[in-house]
Amino acid sequence: MPSPRSSNLQLNEHGRLRHFLTIEGLSRDLLTQILDTAESFAALPGRPVKKVPLLRGRIITNLFFENSTRTRTTFELAAKLLSADVINFNISTSATSKGETLLDTLRNIEAMHSDMFVVRHAQSGAAHFIAEHAAPRVSVINAGDGRHAHPTQAMLDMFTIRKHKGDFTPLRVAIVGDVLHSRVARSQILALNTLGVSEVRVVGPRTLLPTEARALGVHVFHDLEAGVRDVDVVIMLRLQNERMDGALLPNQHEYFRLYGLTDERLEAAKPDAIVMHPGPINRGIEMDSEVADGPRSVILQQVSYGIAVRMAVMSMAMQSQADISGGEA
Amino acid sequence: MSISIVNGRLVDPAHGIDDLLDLHVDGEVVVGVGDAPAEFTADEVIDARGCIVAPGLVDLAANLREPGYEYKATLSSEAAAAARGGITTVLCTPDTNPVIDNAAVVELIHRMARKLGQTRILATGALTRGLNGEQLSEMAALRQAGCVAVSNAHYPLGSTLVERRALEYASTFGLTVFLRPEDRHLRAGGCAHEGAVATRLGLPAIPSAAESVAVARDLALAEHCQAKIHFRALSTMTAARMLGEARAAGINVTADVAAHQLHLTEMDVDGFDPKCHVSPPLRTLSDREALRRAVADGTIAAICSDHQPHEPDAKERPFPETEPGISGLETLLGLTLRLVDEGALDLLTALARVTSGPADILGLPYGRLGIGSPADVVVFDFERRWTLDAARMRSEGHNTPFDGWDFPGTVTHTIFNGRVVYRGVETA
Numbered sequence: 001m002p003s004p005r006s007s008n009l010q011l012n013e014h015g016r017l018r019h020f021l022t023i024e025g026l027s028r029d030l031l032t033q034i035l036d037t038a039e040s041f042a043a044l045p046g047r048p049v050k051k052v053p054l055l056r057g058r059i060i061t062n063l064f065f066e067n068s069t070r071t072r073t074t075f076e077l078a079a080k081l082l083s084a085d086v087i088n089f090n091i092s093t094s095a096t097s098k099g100e101t102l103l104d105t106l107r108n109i110e111a112m113h114s115d116m117f118v119v120r121h122a123q124s125g126a127a128h129f130i131a132e133h134a135a136p137r138v139s140v141i142n143a144g145d146g147r148h149a150h151p152t153q154a155m156l157d158m159f160t161i162r163k164h165k166g167d168f169t170p171l172r173v174a175i176v177g178d179v180l181h182s183r184v185a186r187s188q189i190l191a192l193n194t195l196g197v198s199e200v201r202v203v204g205p206r207t208l209l210p211t212e213a214r215a216l217g218v219h220v221f222h223d224l225e226a227g228v229r230d231v232d233v234v235i236m237l238r239l240q241n242e243r244m245d246g247a248l249l250p251n252q253h254e255y256f257r258l259y260g261l262t263d264e265r266l267e268a269a270k271p272d273a274i275v276m277h278p279g280p281i282n283r284g285i286e287m288d289s290e291v292a293d294g295p296r297s298v299i300l301q302q303v304s305y306g307i308a309v310r311m312a313v314m315s316m317a318m319q320s321q322a323d324i325s326g327g328e329a
Numbered sequence: 330m331s332i333s334i335v336n337g338r339l340v341d342p343a344h345g346i347d348d349l350l351d352l353h354v355d356g357e358v359v360v361g362v363g364d365a366p367a368e369f370t371a372d373e374v375i376d377a378r379g380c381i382v383a384p385g386l387v388d389l390a391a392n393l394r395e396p397g398y399e400y401k402a403t404l405s406s407e408a409a410a411a412a413r414g415g416i417t418t419v420l421c422t423p424d425t426n427p428v429i430d431n432a433a434v435v436e437l438i439h440r441m442a443r444k445l446g447q448t449r450i451l452a453t454g455a456l457t458r459g460l461n462g463e464q465l466s467e468m469a470a471l472r473q474a475g476c477v478a479v480s481n482a483h484y485p486l487g488s489t490l491v492e493r494r495a496l497e498y499a500s501t502f503g504l505t506v507f508l509r510p511e512d513r514h515l516r517a518g519g520c521a522h523e524g525a526v527a528t529r530l531g532l533p534a535i536p537s538a539a540e541s542v543a544v545a546r547d548l549a550l551a552e553h554c555q556a557k558i559h560f561r562a563l564s565t566m567t568a569a570r571m572l573g574e575a576r577a578a579g580i581n582v583t584a585d586v587a588a589h590q591l592h593l594t595e596m597d598v599d600g601f602d603p604k605c606h607v608s609p610p611l612r613t614l615s616d617r618e619a620l621r622r623a624v625a626d627g628t629i630a631a632i633c634s635d636h637q638p639h640e641p642d643a644k645e646r647p648f649p650e651t652e653p654g655i656s657g658l659e660t661l662l663g664l665t666l667r668l669v670d671e672g673a674l675d676l677l678t679a680l681a682r683v684t685s686g687p688a689d690i691l692g693l694p695y696g697r698l699g700i701g702s703p704a705d706v707v708v709f710d711f712e713r714r715w716t717l718d719a720a721r722m723r724s725e726g727h728n729t730p731f732d733g734w735d736f737p738g739t740v741t742h743t744i745f746n747g748r749v750v751y752r753g754v755e756t757a
């Protein structure tokens with residue numbers, strides 16, 4: 001039985017990345033290694049010959065229990081640029097509710113000799129569960145589990161920040177919006193703190209922040225202008241439609257009035273501050289179009305860097321499998 | 330059948346006894362404490378030198394799964410588990426299938442339990458029909474069939490009005506109402522304590538207020554209706570404080586705590602360990618310490634197993650989708666004695682919370698060893714430690730976070746109703 005502790009579960013006996021489930025428990029060196037590896041892949045899509053043969057002959061399975069065209073597509077593209085073969089499984093919750101357990105689904109797909117699962121699931125901890133139960137030669141990449149983690153998204157955000165800011169240590173970063181329900185925010189906070197930024201802030205009304213937010217290692221702000229004052233990076237989170245009506249927020253209008261990012265509000269941030277968003281944007285709710293399309297927005301770069309970061313993580317996890325086959329296993 | 334248990338240290342909290350005294354039972358009752366009655370001859374003499382001789386344990390809440398969920402456990406397997414755990418009286422929860430909401434199911438369970446003869450199983454009746462939270466069950470018939478308490482298990486009641494009516498109706502027949510205080514709206518689909526760990530793991534969370542809000546409501550209704558209520562499985566510091574205040578104000582209320590809540594905290598959920606998925610959830614260290622204090626001072630008079638055996642599949646899913654609960658019959662005594670080991674309780678108090686404490690909540694004659702008391706006895710060697718091997722549990726449910734834990738108090742004999750139902754294997 002493997003240890004349930006995520007930090008051990010993710011690394012092989014040589015301390016190399018075996019699964020990528022969460023940022024928690026990973027060292028600054030390892031995160032930097034992911035960013036450096038991504039750097040080497042970032043130039044590829046612009047070249048006439050786009051593919052590298054690193055994962056030739058490998059089979060990567062996208063196991064999506066939650067719909068997501070765009071994340072799945074970037075993973076698929078990343079795998080193909082590494083010359084792997086890709087299988088897509090979109091398993092709607094209705095199919096699993098017909099009786100097949102997640103474990104049965106896993107065994108079935110394992111029988112197809114996949115080398116890697118890219119997993120997205122609505123329940124927090126699902127990727128850990130799959131990593132604990134998968135065959136030893138299968139690597140698991142978390143593409144988002146419940147509210148828990150979305151580590152590749154966080155790493156592409158770190159990549160984007162590094163591209164623009166270079167050094168992490170002097171940076172102040174504000175994360176604005178629905179932190180409570182956001183796996184992206186949890187992974188970003190862990191990554192930023194591991195990489196040693198000077199301050200991480202979360203900004204939002206109390207209904208959208210976890211009651212124990214400080215336990216994540218952040219400063220809590222309820223006022224947007226105060227929250228973005230003198231920051232180097234503003235990360236806006238997506239507000240899911242279902243949060244807008246009911247007891248969490250009165251309506252979109254009030255949310256935008258208080259927490260929507262406008263050019264005017266961005267004045268409080270540093271003059272060279274960048275604005276990020278994991279997408280897709282709700283224009284006029286999380287931010288103005290002027291900001292989204294403005295000079296400080298790096299939102300579209302995030303998307304293209306996402307491919308390089310996913311290539312980096314996939315290739316590193318696959319290389320750690322070579323440790324197993326070459327080792328005493 | 331007559332038995333003398335000699336040379337042991339008799340600990341009987343109900344009578345404040347902790348002394349080197351022999352115990353003699355004849356048929357189904359205790360006939361001698363210290364000296365045997367004149368002309369008593371024992372068919373069997375148990376030499377309890379170095380061991381503690383105590384009343385058999387009384388457990389206020391165990392889900393025994395039969396009828397209806399035999400794929401999880403059966404009365405037969407769980408009665409054997411209880412005997413191994415030194416438990417001689419178990420109240421089973423009403424959430425079986427069919428629900429224990431009519432006399433026929435009560436009689437079925439009681440008849441099967443008598444036939445097994447391993448432990449006394451008492452059915453807790455359903456508070457509402459089918460546990461639907463809306464319509465009252467036939468409580469008079471349940472009472473007549475032998476139910477000593479009614480509960481809605483972990484199912485919520487439809488409204489405060491239904492709760493008021495249920496308390497009034499139950500008290501008409503002198504039935505104690507077991508309430509699992511939890512505001513379902515605040516629970517909101519949560520599966521872990523709303524604290525630092527759930528925040529970090531992104532688990533849907535249950536705030537402490539889900540319990541304290543319900544405790545406040547239930548106390549107000551109990552006072553208003555002059556009904557006897559008993560809180561099941563308290564988990565928070567706030568609820569323990571409110572309970573203490575209510576008792577001081579003269580409200581007729583008692584409470585128990587699940588043994589695991591006195592040992593584990595939210596930290597144990599880290600790494601998404603489904604074995605620590607319980608309901609109510611594991612709370613903070615401050616909550617655990619407050620619960621220990623409430624147990625020590627008697628505000629919480631009973632520690633129970635909150636036994637919930639599961640088939641392996643129930644725990645082999647992503648954490649939020651796993652079924653909550655621990656298979657607890659075989660660790661109730663061990664976890665209670667560990668509190669003595671850790672200095673949280675003295676031995677007499679610890680044993681009171683699993684014997685006379687729970688029995689007194691319901692006015693039951695068990696959990697004590699006076700002349701004429703039912704001959705339910707557990708003999709254990711406090712100094713001889715044992716290690717739990719989940720794979721070798723007698724319960725069908727091997728779901729326990731205590732696998733590999735080491736406990737004081739190896740049970741050498743469990744005597745139920747004057748018969749030895751469990752003998753610890755001599756490993757010498």
